[in-house]
Amino acid sequence: MTNLLHPTRRGLLMAGGAGLLTAALPGYVAAQAAPIKIGFQLHRTGIGAAYGRWYERTAQAALKAINDAGGIGGRPVEILFEDDATDPKRGSEVVDKLTQSDGCDLVMGTLFSHVVMGSAPRAGELKVPYLVCSEGYHVASGALNRWTLQPGITDVRAQISTMAPWVAANLGKKVTMVFPDYAFGHDHRDFFTAAIQAQGGEVIAQIAVPPTETSFTRYFPQIPAETEVLYHVMVGPAVLTFVKELGEFYGTGAKPQLFGFIDSLEAVDTATPGLEFLEGSHFWEAHPRVKAADAGEHESAYRAAVGVDDNGASVSDAADVSTYSHMFSTWETLYFIKQAMEASGYAGPADRQKLVEAMEAITDLPYGIERPQGAKRFNGKTHQVFGSQNISQVQGGKLVKVHTTTIDEGLYEDAVDYTTMSF
Amino acid sequence: MAFGPFLLLALMEGLVTAAVLALAAAGLSLVFGVMRVVNVAHGEFYMLGAVLAWAVTTMFPGPPALAFLAAVLIAPLLVAALAAAADGLILKRLNYDPEATIVATIGLLYILQQAALSLYGPNANPVTAPFEWRIQLPWFGYSGYKLFVVLAAGLILLALWLFMTRTKAGLIMRATQVDRTTAQAFGINVDRVYMGTFALGAGLAALAGVLIVPIQQAQYLMGHDPLLLSFIVVIIGGLGSLRGTLIAALVIGLSDGVISMFFTPTLAKILATLLVALVLVFRPQGLFGAKA
Numbered sequence: 001m002t003n004l005l006h007p008t009r010r011g012l013l014m015a016g017g018a019g020l021l022t023a024a025l026p027g028y029v030a031a032q033a034a035p036i037k038i039g040f041q042l043h044r045t046g047i048g049a050a051y052g053r054w055y056e057r058t059a060q061a062a063l064k065a066i067n068d069a070g071g072i073g074g075r076p077v078e079i080l081f082e083d084d085a086t087d088p089k090r091g092s093e094v095v096d097k098l099t100q101s102d103g104c105d106l107v108m109g110t111l112f113s114h115v116v117m118g119s120a121p122r123a124g125e126l127k128v129p130y131l132v133c134s135e136g137y138h139v140a141s142g143a144l145n146r147w148t149l150q151p152g153i154t155d156v157r158a159q160i161s162t163m164a165p166w167v168a169a170n171l172g173k174k175v176t177m178v179f180p181d182y183a184f185g186h187d188h189r190d191f192f193t194a195a196i197q198a199q200g201g202e203v204i205a206q207i208a209v210p211p212t213e214t215s216f217t218r219y220f221p222q223i224p225a226e227t228e229v230l231y232h233v234m235v236g237p238a239v240l241t242f243v244k245e246l247g248e249f250y251g252t253g254a255k256p257q258l259f260g261f262i263d264s265l266e267a268v269d270t271a272t273p274g275l276e277f278l279e280g281s282h283f284w285e286a287h288p289r290v291k292a293a294d295a296g297e298h299e300s301a302y303r304a305a306v307g308v309d310d311n312g313a314s315v316s317d318a319a320d321v322s323t324y325s326h327m328f329s330t331w332e333t334l335y336f337i338k339q340a341m342e343a344s345g346y347a348g349p350a351d352r353q354k355l356v357e358a359m360e361a362i363t364d365l366p367y368g369i370e371r372p373q374g375a376k377r378f379n380g381k382t383h384q385v386f387g388s389q390n391i392s393q394v395q396g397g398k399l400v401k402v403h404t405t406t407i408d409e410g411l412y413e414d415a416v417d418y419t420t421m422s423f
Numbered sequence: 424m425a426f427g428p429f430l431l432l433a434l435m436e437g438l439v440t441a442a443v444l445a446l447a448a449a450g451l452s453l454v455f456g457v458m459r460v461v462n463v464a465h466g467e468f469y470m471l472g473a474v475l476a477w478a479v480t481t482m483f484p485g486p487p488a489l490a491f492l493a494a495v496l497i498a499p500l501l502v503a504a505l506a507a508a509a510d511g512l513i514l515k516r517l518n519y520d521p522e523a524t525i526v527a528t529i530g531l532l533y534i535l536q537q538a539a540l541s542l543y544g545p546n547a548n549p550v551t552a553p554f555e556w557r558i559q560l561p562w563f564g565y566s567g568y569k570l571f572v573v574l575a576a577g578l579i580l581l582a583l584w585l586f587m588t589r590t591k592a593g594l595i596m597r598a599t600q601v602d603r604t605t606a607q608a609f610g611i612n613v614d615r616v617y618m619g620t621f622a623l624g625a626g627l628a629a630l631a632g633v634l635i636v637p638i639q640q641a642q643y644l645m646g647h648d649p650l651l652l653s654f655i656v657v658i659i660g661g662l663g664s665l666r667g668t669l670i671a672a673l674v675i676g677l678s679d680g681v682i683s684m685f686f687t688p689t690l691a692k693i694l695a696t697l698l699v700a701l702v703l704v705f706r707p708q709g710l711f712g713a714k715a
Binding site: 044045046047049050052053210213214215217218220221237238240241245247248249250251252253272273274 | 428429432433436440540544545546547549551555557558559561562563564565566638639640642644645648680683684688689
């Protein structure tokens with residue numbers, strides 16, 4: 001009788017052989033095509049959910065395009081999406097989980113600046129590259145660490161410095177600002193105030209609104225009557241209430257010129273009833289939601305890949321409007337990762353430091369399907385990318401691009417040199 | 424903006440807050456008064472009202488006004504039915520023990536919130552107002568729908584008051600509130616009264632949610648603020664006192680409107696919370712509550 005204590009010779013041989021196979025197989029498979037694992041910190045729920053929905057779709061589309069073209073360095077790529085509930089504390093746990101439990105090669109995708117601020121220190125401790133798609137000035141300001149980069153989207157400071165001269169020249173010089181009362185809004189407050197002063201204008205009132213606010217009418221009487229331009233930027237699930245109540249407040253009466261960041265209307269249809277007052281007003285857009293007449297040659301392919309029509313809404317549901325001026329950053333960040341991994345000969349987590357150094361060495365990023373929003377310039381010292389910006393006007397309920405800036409207009413003096421910091 | 428119009432706008436905004444708050448808090452107060460249950464899940468009934476209003480108006484084929492009317496009728500009824508089921512399945516089995524029901528309703532809060540997240544999703548969806556009418560004053564414009572909310576809330580509260588004071592059902596509820604055991608001895612089916620009260624309380628919260636949703640948007644996390652403010656109102660007004668709830672809602676709503684306009688919304692919240700603390704220290708039964 002055979003049992004575990006008295007094995008037969010045949011049994012022993014078979015068990016030994018099976019053991020050898022089990023041990024050798026993963027190594028063999030890995031050498032062939034172990035996928036590169038990219039962790040994606042996603043705002044699937046919480047106040048950033050509308051952005052999260054489109055960040056996921058855009059990243060999936062880019063992933064498919066990259067894998068169809070042979071992956072990264074011949075290896076297939078996979079993305080692990082993990083919800084952070086748009087919450088800073090949960091955010092750092094997500095970075096932890098993606099890196100330690102899931103074994104991701106790097107982490108990317110965060111938008112809301114308070115989540116970036118909460119998660120970046122953990123990425124630094126874990127020594128994992130952390131590529132944010134956030135627009136905040138927090139990366140280039142030097143507040144974060146060598147492992148955190150923003151290669152897919154221009155930061156707020158650069159965006160604003162290109163907008164201020166146009167606002168002063170075309171709309172007016174006495175500006176009142178309405179902005180969310182946290183890191184991202186404070187970037188707007190600080191840099192626009194300085195930028196408009198440089199143009200001979202001034203900010204006559206700054207109205208900070210808590211990011212979780214659901215009712216806005218109460219803030220509008222603080223707008224001084226002599227205001228020439230109302231500069232508004234709002235985020236979160238209540239943006240539609242914000243613009244609607246602004247419209248109700250001014251009604252048919254006299255109102256200042258309106259200049260908004262498209263954040264106030266991301267994922268919102270500009271033709272929504274109650275938004276008629278926006279007709280003729282201007283918005284900053286990174287990437288024009290409504291396909292511009294002079295759009296680049298890759299615009300159509302990008303829209304088709306992500307599933308967005310020429311009005312910037314989902315091809316399957318016209319009411320599902322995209323976060324068009326932000327979501328391209330996930331697409332461009334994935335291609336940036338591909339470029340850096342291939343340049344550094346990245347093989348696994350042991351090469352993470354080499355990977356960051358390869359990213360820091362990148363400078364010129366020309367226009368192409370890899371960068372549908374436009375050509376960019378990466379500053380390895382500040383870990384920040386710079387691209388051109390657009391101004392659109394609401395005409396007949398649609399956003400029509402009226403002005404495009406150059407990359408150079410948005411450049412500013414380096415505030416930090418991350419390359420001198422230790423890993 | 425000059426002082427006069429500024430104050431007028433502050434008062435109008437305050438009235439809207441007060442109206443919605445009074446509805447939600449009346450439900451909370453009723454449930455506590457009659458059942459002695461502190462319903463922590465009350466804000467989720469408000470959220471469900473808003474979410475169901477979105478669902479009904481989305482599915483309803485007719486013009487916005489009719490779709491909204493359908494939502495006003497259907498959403499609170501569905502929420503009330505859900506609350507009745509929760510009462511029978513959970514609260515009754517705990518014998519309405521005050522401590523146990525607090526923990527149970529906390530659980531209910533998360534179940535309802537996460538169910539909304541799973542079934543409805545994380546997005547904020549707008550509901551079209553039944554009418555687009557804007558009042559244009561010389562100094563500012565104002566949404567006509569917001570004034571309608573104040574009017575509607577007033578009428579609903581009046582109906583609630585008539586129900587409680589003029590109908591047999593109201594009498595039975597009040598009798599149960601005064602003394603449960605004696606009411607039972609007189610042949611009142613206390614279990615049914617409790618179920619009806621919990622359903623009515625939830626229905627009022629849901630109605631507040633339906634009224635607010637054309638102004639805000641329906642989102643699964645929207646129950647937090649109304650819960651907190653309802654508790655503030657109910658503690659100040661006196662748990663179980665409808666009159667106290669109404670007056671406290673007006674005080675909190677109007678002071679919130681005025682203080683947040685002339686100073687900051689944060690200061691308004693600080694003062695409201697301070698007022699709760701003072702009431703709890705100096706008059707624990709609330710301004711209009713009966714001594715325990």
